[in-house]
Amino acid sequence: MKKLPLFIAAGLVVSASAASARDYIEIVGSSTVYPFTTVVAETFGNKTKFKTPKIESTGTGGGAKLFCSGTGIDTPDITNASRRMKKSEFDTCQKNGVKDIIEVQVGFDGIAFANSKKAEQMTLTRKDIFLALAKTVPGKYEGELMLNPYKTWKDVNPELPDIKIEVLGPPPTSGTRDAFAELALEGGCKAFPAIAALKDTDKNLYKATCHEVREDGHFIEAGENDNLIVQKLEANPNALGVFGFSFLDQNSDKVHGSIIDGSELSFDSIADGDYPVSRPLYFYVKAAHIGKIPGIKEFLTEFVSEDSFGEDGYLLEKGLIPLSEEQRESFRAAATNMTPMSM
Incomplete structure (x- = not known):
């Protein structure tokens, strides 16, 4: 008599296990x-x-x-x-x-710095991107660092438009954000010898300076939804968005990528290694x-x-x-x- 409940119980266990299996x-x-x-x-x-x-x-x-x-x-x-x-x-x-x-x-893939086709295509360097978006930037004196004071692209580089720095980008959990920090921000950071030297003398300060993004409203975390970024770029032609080339390619009727360090973002420029912000x-x-x-x-x-x-x-x-x-x-x-x- 005792074996029957045990047999039934075993059957129930098997049934439950089968029901919970993922196919x-x-x-x-x-x-x-x-x-x-x-x-x-x-x-x-x-x-x-x-x-x-x-x-x-x-x-x-x-x-x-x-x-x-x-x-x-x-x-x-x-x-x-x-x-x-x-x-x-x-x-x-x-x-x-x-x-x-x-x-x-x-x-x-390449990381695009894109804006609406209603606006002119931007021509930037990684140094421009660093000065526009880093939390701290070089100050007046050699080796001095200060909170980023720049409000417009013209503040960063007199040759750039006199429009507010407004960049929509991914959150810290995104691989695109990591690559953006490593390839774009750090790439521009190295243009300053005093900061570049920190890599050998103070690695923590070097990484903080070269990777941390400003938090004063000029860089806006737009989540993982790249479609939403494109919609916002269409609504605000003065803004730039950060996302992968594949997404830029799919929305080429609405947005275009900036020229970075003289290289236009394209299939060939990434494949050839010419485009500097690729991963x-x-x-x-x-x-x-x-x-x-x-x-x-x-x-x-x-x-x-x-x-x-x-x-x-x-x-x-x-x-x-x-x-x-x-x-x-x-x-x-x-x-x-x-x-x-x-x-």
């Missing part, structure tokens, strides 16, 4: 990589027996936090990133049991979920196929700048062999 891939992360992953997911869903993956745009930092929170069906399988995973994020993953992580570089794009896969969540291995195969991220792949239509053939082969091998990354 689709869950992806979070970068808003920049989101449109590329969405196209691959739709293609994958149409051509295989598996369900189309569920994708959420959380920002690179937000995606890493969710991804590294642990293993199990209540955590994402894949996270997109518009920069390489940070050592601190990797360490958090390891600490929480996310041990084997597969790293795949998707391609390249690699990635996604990361939780190896522990392969074989437990259906379709992950097959989704990887689709993403790293020549049809997808190759030189003539369908992702190029969305604005992706492809890797070299050698790089594609390397990341394809890592995905196919499920080779864990190392930091």
Whole structure:
């Protein structure tokens, strides 16, 4: 008599487990990589027996936090990133049991400083961008730093328009924000020898000076929604917006990118390495979920196929700048062999 309840209880456990199993891939992360992953997911869903993956745009930092929170069906399988995973994020993953992580570089993207086509195209240097948007800038005396006093672009550079500095950009959780700070702000920061020297003498002050964005209303955090930024640029032709080239490409009828250090933002200028504010794009896969969540291995195969991220792949239509053939082969091998990354 006692065995029957135990048998029934065991049956209930199995039933509950089956009911709680997830039969689709869950992806979070970068808003920049989101449109590329969405196209691959739709293609994958149409051509295989598996369900189309569920994708959420959380920002690179937000995606890493969710991804590294642990293993199990209540955590994402894949996270997109518009920069390489940070050592601190990797360490958090390891600490929480996310041990084997597969790293795949998707391609390249450029960061646009765009404004409405109702206004003239801006011609800027990274030095201009640093002086316009950094929290602290060089003062009157050698080595002096002061809170950013500049109100207009003309204050920054007499050759620029006499209009208010107003830039709509991503929040600190965004990989685009990280790349903006590292490539644009720090790139301009290095133009000042006294600040550049801090990298060897005071790394913390150097990073704070070269990466911190002003908080006095001239830089406005507009969230992870790039569509909203474009709408605001259309409404205010004097404003600039910061987002990825792929999104600029999709909205080329409404906005145009600034010329930076003499280079116009384009597919070719990023591919050639001429455009100075460009960055690699990635996604990361939780190896522990392969074989437990259906379709992950097959989704990887689709993403790293020549049809997808190759030189003539369908992702190029969305604005992706492809890797070299050698790089594609390397990341394809890592995905196919499920080779864990190392930091």
